[in-house]
Amino acid sequence: MKFIIAIIQPHKLDEVREALGEIGIQGMTTTEVRGFGRQKGHQEIYRGSEYTINYVPKIKLEIAVPDDLAERAGEVIREKARTGNIGDGKIFVFNLESAVRVRTGESGPEAL
Numbered sequence: 623m624k625f626i627i628a629i630i631q632p633h634k635l636d637e638v639r640e641a642l643g644e645i646g647i648q649g650m651t652t653t654e655v656r657g658f659g660r661q662k663g664h665q666e667i668y669r670g671s672e673y674t675i676n677y678v679p680k681i682k683l684e685i686a687v688p689d690d691l692a693e694r695a696g697e698v699i700r701e702k703a704r705t706g707n708i709g710d711g712k713i714f715v716f717n718l719e720s721a722v723r724v725r726t727g728e729s730g731p732e733a734l
């Protein structure tokens with residue numbers, strides 16, 4: 623199993639969620655977050671000799687997926703979250719050791 627954390631633009635959430643549903647992703651967690659990337663949240667305006675770092679609102683997606691869906695899920699997020707402008711986000715993929723469905727006690731990919 624893999625665990626995907628993706629940071630995306632808030633207005634892309636619905637499109638990404640719908641496309642992930644279409645490939646068989648059954649659950650995800652979303653959180654409103656704030657962050658910055660290479661542009662430090664703005665277009666590098668100097669204030670004296672200092673940068674001001676602005677935190678820009680983003681959505682964090684957390685998705686546990688079976689191995690056979692991981693690559694496709696990453697591609698779908700990349701395609702659907704992309705506008706081509708700066709700030710489109712990042713996708714991080716981790717190995718996931720275990721997962722348990724609390725109600726039934728199922729574990730592993732069946733729990734996802």
Ligand SMILES: Nc1ncnc2c1ncn2[C@@H]1O[C@H](COP(=O)(O)OP(=O)(O)OP(=O)(O)O)[C@@H](O)[C@H]1O
Nearest residue numbers: 629656657658659660661680707708709710711712
């Ligand atoms: N190295 C990082 N570690 C953790 N989170 C990051 C990292 N880089 C970016 N993020 C998160 O992703 C969001 C979007 O980043 P962003 O797309 O601006 O990255 P970038 O590297 O600056 O790319 P671009 O040049 O396309 O803007 C940030 O607001 C932050 O929440």
Ligand SMILES: [Mg+2]
Nearest residue numbers: 659660661709
């Ligand atoms: Mg950026």
